Amino acid sequence: MSKFMVVEMVCAVAFAVGFVALGADGSGADPRANAAEHAAQAAGGTAEVAGWTEANPFAKASTLPFQAPPFDKIKDSDYQPAIEEGIRRELIEVEAVANNPEPPTFANTIEALERRGELLTRVGNVFGNLTSANTNPTLQKIDTDTTPKIAAMNDAIYLNPKLFARVKAVYDGREAAGLQGEAKYLTERYYRDFVRAGANLSEADKEKMRGYNKELALLANQFQNKLLAATNAAGVLVDNKAALAGLSDADITHAADAATAAGHPGKWLITLQNTTQQPPQVYLKNRAVRERLFNASVERASHADDNDTQATIERQAQLRAQRAKLLGYPNYASYALETQMAKTPDNAFKLLTDLSPAATAKARGEAARMQKLIDEQKGGFKLEPWDWQFYAEQVRKSDYALDESQIKPYLEIDRVLQDGVFFAAHQMYGLTFKERKDIPVYQQDVRVFEVFDADGSSLALFYFDPWARPNKIGGAWTNAFVGESTLLKQKAVVTNTENFSKPPAGQPALVSFSDVITMFHEFGHALHGMLNLAAYPSSDVPRDFVEMPSQFNEHWALEPTVFANYAKHYKTGEPMPDELVAKIRKARTFNQGFATTEYVEASLLDLAWHTLPPDAPLQDAAKFDPEALEKYKVYMKDVPPRYHSPYFAHIWSGGYSSGYYAYLWAEVIDDDAYEWFVENGGMTRANGQRFREMILAKAGTEDAAEMYRAFRGRDASVTPLIEQRGLSEHASARVR
Numbered sequence: 198m199s200k201f202m203v204v205e206m207v208c209a210v211a212f213a214v215g216f217v218a219l220g221a222d223g224s225g226a227d228p229r230a231n232a233a234e235h236a237a238q239a240a241g242g243t244a245e246v247a248g249w250t251e252a253n254p255f256a257k258a259s260t261l262p263f264q265a266p267p268f269d270k271i272k273d274s275d276y277q278p279a280i281e282e283g284i285r286r287e288l289i290e291v292e293a294v295a296n297n298p299e300p301p302t303f304a305n306t307i308e309a310l311e312r313r314g315e316l317l318t319r320v321g322n323v324f325g326n327l328t329s330a331n332t333n334p335t336l337q338k339i340d341t342d343t344t345p346k347i348a349a350m351n352d353a354i355y356l357n358p359k360l361f362a363r364v365k366a367v368y369d370g371r372e373a374a375g376l377q378g379e380a381k382y383l384t385e386r387y388y389r390d391f392v393r394a395g396a397n398l399s400e401a402d403k404e405k406m407r408g409y410n411k412e413l414a415l416l417a418n419q420f421q422n423k424l425l426a427a428t429n430a431a432g433v434l435v436d437n438k439a440a441l442a443g444l445s446d447a448d449i450t451h452a453a454d455a456a457t458a459a460g461h462p463g464k465w466l467i468t469l470q471n472t473t474q475q476p477p478q479v480y481l482k483n484r485a486v487r488e489r490l491f492n493a494s495v496e497r498a499s500h501a502d503d504n505d506t507q508a509t510i511e512r513q514a515q516l517r518a519q520r521a522k523l524l525g526y527p528n529y530a531s532y533a534l535e536t537q538m539a540k541t542p543d544n545a546f547k548l549l550t551d552l553s554p555a556a557t558a559k560a561r562g563e564a565a566r567m568q569k570l571i572d573e574q575k576g577g578f579k580l581e582p583w584d585w586q587f588y589a590e591q592v593r594k595s596d597y598a599l600d601e602s603q604i605k606p607y608l609e610i611d612r613v614l615q616d617g618v619f620f621a622a623h624q625m626y627g628l629t630f631k632e633r634k635d636i637p638v639y640q641q642d643v644r645v646f647e648v649f650d651a652d653g654s655s656l657a658l659f660y661f662d663p664w665a666r667p668n669k670i671g672g673a674w675t676n677a678f679v680g681e682s683t684l685l686k687q688k689a690v691v692t693n694t695e696n697f698s699k700p701p702a703g704q705p706a707l708v709s710f711s712d713v714i715t716m717f718h719e720f721g722h723a724l725h726g727m728l729n730l731a732a733y734p735s736s737d738v739p740r741d742f743v744e745m746p747s748q749f750n751e752h753w754a755l756e757p758t759v760f761a762n763y764a765k766h767y768k769t770g771e772p773m774p775d776e777l778v779a780k781i782r783k784a785r786t787f788n789q790g791f792a793t794t795e796y797v798e799a800s801l802l803d804l805a806w807h808t809l810p811p812d813a814p815l816q817d818a819a820k821f822d823p824e825a826l827e828k829y830k831v832y833m834k835d836v837p838p839r840y841h842s843p844y845f846a847h848i849w850s851g852g853y854s855s856g857y858y859a860y861l862w863a864e865v866i867d868d869d870a871y872e873w874f875v876e877n878g879g880m881t882r883a884n885g886q887r888f889r890e891m892i893l894a895k896a897g898t899e900d901a902a903e904m905y906r907a908f909r910g911r912d913a914s915v916t917p918l919i920e921q922r923g924l925s926e927h928a929s930a931r932v933r
Contacts, residue, residue, distance in 0.1 A: 248278035255279040269637035283317025295360040355394035427504035431497040443482040471671025478586035491583035507818035522811035530807040533855035555927035559790025617763030625885030627651025657727040664699035675722035721750025729896035742901035744863035786923025798838035869913035
């Protein structure tokens with residue numbers, strides 16, 4: 198997950214102009230000095246940027262289709278001068294808007310600001326994704342060096358009193374000027390974002406804001422680098438191949454290759470994914486190895502070494518609360534959620550705490566069933582967290598006669614992509630896809646597809662980067678190298694990045710059904726980026742709605758016509774047998790007590806950190822998680838949170854601070870939307886077109902709640918979610 202994180206759709210200019218202004222060089226400069234000058238000094242001055250020439254591949258828009266990045270020409274040394282030159286140019290452009298002698302209008306102020314930052318956006322969209330997907334020490338150093346400069350630039354924009362005066366004038370006169378639709382909504386967002394960034398603060402408080410923002414930016418960067426190193430260092434090294442009993446031959450070969458790459462030939466290395474529980478725990482028969490793997494996961498980034506993130510997150514939480522206080526909020530979550538659908542922390546807490554009794558009750562039942570199985574097998578031990586995945590799979594085999602190893606041969610990744618993910622997009626929206634091997638990529642495993650609309654016109658480019666590697670942070674996410682904007686005459690160039698296990702050379706690329714769901718999920722984000730018709734680049738979508746299109750797209754993975762089209766044996770091409778398909782459907786709600794509980798726990802940890810008051814002392818990260826989970830009566834020893842705080846990248850470096858609840862909030866909406874499809878004929882082109890026009894095409898151009906209400910005819914109901922997760926027998930009346 199990138200700094201925009203997991204699945205958050207980045208289809209505008211978040212790197213260059215994202216409003217979370219971060220900055221202050223601590224130089225003691227006169228606070229009355231020109232804001233752009235202040236930022237320019239922090240960025241290295243207003244003189245020519247060292248190393249910058251017009252030969253830099255970012256100097257002009259790419260001549261490739263859709264302005265796709267020319268990765269065959271880009272060198273690591275090109276990024277820093279392009280970023281710094283982009284900052285310099287953007288500051289000049291902003292000052293031109295601020296000092297415009299003409300009366301403020303939408304065109305010469307808001308629209309002019311939307312046109313700014315062409316160079317910085319161009320390089321930033323590429324650099325922002327590569328520092329997550331294909332990083333190296335050079336890129337990490339550039340990221341560290343340029344983070345405070347971006348911070349200072351953002352402060353120069355949002356704390357510029359002359360610029361804010363113009364924005365306020367357009368905002369105050371929006372009715373008189375007859376602004377409507379997207380232009381009016383954008384103007385209101387600009388004014389709101391300037392105020393929330395501190396535009397109304399005194400000069401002394403603006404200096405405090407710059408200090409908070411600079412330190413927060415550096416801490417987020419520090420967290421990401423430490424976590425990547427900690428995750429790589431925490432892999433479990435095994436000396437004896439017999440200890441890996443239960444893993445497939447392909448997985449064992451992958452572990453041997455990983456060990457060799459890490460300098461341990463003749464051994465086996467089980468690398469970590471980003472979540473607490475690890476996929477190999479499903480298959481590892483050796484309980485001691487399962488325990489080692491679990492402990493390596495939960496203890497990563499907490500070893501009092503150079504990769505320990507605990508002090509970093511403790512300070513981040515404190516600074517965020519203090520920053521919120523400066524802006525007049527009681528805590529950071531109140532500040533962050535004001536612009537989301539939830540509006541307040543209480544509303545987010547209510548969703549989570551209302552659902553947690555049903556989730557934990559179901560999880561306790563699941564644990565009891567596994568303990569019964571352990572006892573029947575005369576295991577002689579009590580179920581522990583490192584046993585859950587292994588015995589859940591045994592229960593699934595026993596109670597549902599479903600074995601993951603039976604499923605995988607029918608899920609070859611290219612067939613899932615082209616005959617599943619792409620096929621569903623064709624059925625819903627009329628899209629077609631053609632692989633482009635002439636478009637350069639940043640890593641040899643990345644693939645590029647041109648996307649065509651129903652009328653045959655060229656719509657977008659789509660990059661697919663599926664395999665895990667040591668220089669890629671964990672998780673899955675969607676970004677854009679080029680964001681759609683009718684104002685800028687740009688079409689989308691979108692990326693999906695995952696972390697699936699790459700098969701050894703010569704072996705079929707088979708994935709699990711959970712990987713299939715991830716592919717459909719991320720492509721839902723990609724569709725949101727490709728099909729939106731926003732005029733302006735800054736058409737951002739609330740976090741607790743941005744997950745709605747992606748989670749909605751997951752539903753089509755089991756749509757009969759779609760499933761039958763991609764679930765075919767990799768050797769024979771035979772479709773998956775009907776009895777196996779029926780087992781998958783029957784097991785759809787299996788282990789949902791665990792899945793819901795681990796998610797609710799992580800979401801509550803996020804909110805617990807971000808509802809700390811500004812005067813709270815530094816927290817002890819080692820004690821924080823169990824104390825917070827006990828407080829909200831959701832602690833289960835057998836079911837740890839999906840992420841513990843020291844490796845919870847969503848909230849410390851990924852843009853989801855106070856917002857991890859968003860997946861569940863959006864799931865209420867996406868399950869309700871899917872219910873509409875069921876009620877109205879299912880997957881048809883007509884229904885798909887309606888969803889496209891009323892949801893996807895609008896992106897962030899109007900209020901999300903109103904947008905959904907117009908589509909559905911009412912607010913979303915939580916009942917479909919409870920049914921989809923199989924929690925109905927445990928659900929209390931208060932969440933119905």
